[in-house]
Amino acid sequence: MTLPARLEVSGIEKRFVEDGRTVDVLQDIAIEARAGEFVSVIGPSGCGKSTLFNIIAGLEAADTGTVRVDGAAANGHVEAFAYMPQQDLLFPWRRVLDNTTLGLEIQGVPREEARARAGALFARFGLDGFERAYPHTLSGGMRQRAALLRTVVQERPILLLDEPFGALDALTRMEMQEWLAGMSTEFGWTVLLVTHDVREAVLLSDRVVVLSPRPASVAATIDVPLPRPRRLDDFAAPAFVAVETAVMRALRAGIRSGHA
């Protein structure tokens, strides 16, 4: 007997009505992630990745399709997911520690316990000593790590990361990617990552789901047969380059057929 996947998304369809016209956004999307797996969703800008994420996170309803967590229906359930949006959304009126306890506070965890749980992760997230600082004093990379800490401390089964490093400069982004590769492997997180950075997807993932342009459907699902965690030095390895090329081809094929 095989265990059901930690996350199983299937047959997701979504349409919007704009100016009286129906616009298809998502067509028959299927994604699967087993416990501890890191899966990236990659697609051209504006293809509906964020809509897909909102549906999985339970923030928007799909027209059809199911989201299952450990085999149980989870459409519209927010409890299974910890969601990290594109912007860090650290609140300027909360100190860094109190920003990271936000999710626990909403769950009703007592303040002292919430602070202890989040505080215990600060060193590992490179934020040691910044517990009482206000967010505006943090660098871009630190802000993203604080936002990720706020996400993982909720201890939900699946992490949904929506282009978490999109706003960072190239150098910081690479550091953060390598750091996340190490952390996700060490803690065994089950992660679904949305990105439009091919290299980021390949560096971090067990599997890359390539979406076509709008209306988005799954153009290809590509396994990354390399041991995790990977390092930036692995970029040059032939196996890495092969996967990167395959993902790039699938993306470009999707874009070509989309415009035909």
Place this chain on the structure above:
Amino acid sequence: MSRSPIARALPALLLAAVILVAWESYVRAAEVRPQVLPAPSRVLTEGWAFRDLIWSHVVPTLAETAIGFSLAILVGTAAAVGIDFSMTVRRALYPVLVASQAIPVVAVAPLLVLWFGFGIVPKALVVALVTFFPITVGWVDGFAATERAASNLLRSMGASRWQVFRLVRVPGALPSFFSGLRIAITYAVVGAIFAEYVGAKRGLGIFMQLQQNAFRTDLVMAAVAVTAVISVALFLATYAVERAAIPWHAAARAARSGSATNGNAR
């Protein structure tokens, strides 16, 4: 911060000094009668001579202002919360609130005296009427500026609508609320004085009217000066309260403008 508060106030103080000197010189040179236009020096000395009397009229005006303004904060905030939570309330209330600002206070103040007598109530109501609107607008605009992404983040954490309101919308709206408060407070003292004009036993408004009738223009102007000082003091006080209530706001703003001038130092 390179310049001290005194250095920044210097241009305003200089301008005021120039105006006062010109005024004083004109009155002396042209020998204008004090009933028509008293010299600033006379306003100062006579005002000081009558300081106890003026103070006894300042106290009730301040009381009316305080009560009316507190009422405005309560009502203005309640209206804003209602408008934020319910589209129906918004559609029903907003036009009425806007219309209420079109009511000429000249017309409504005598009616309030007729309904509520010569006591503190009609004055507090006039103050509230002329000050609640900027407070409401400050809140409503502040609530509306909440990023959708921030609300979504909280919903993904399982937050109720009330939690989203309390944890994001209210703190995010506080800077905008304080802007509204600052506009409102500049009307508050004048509102109280106007209401006293219509009918009062004590207060700066009735003091001004009595001195006007006695052709003591110097004392009228002394009362005007006191009014101005109170208004400016209250206006500055809102900054102090803001800094105490939302220290993060000034700090974050300074950090932003600092990074704009220094380039991306990090």
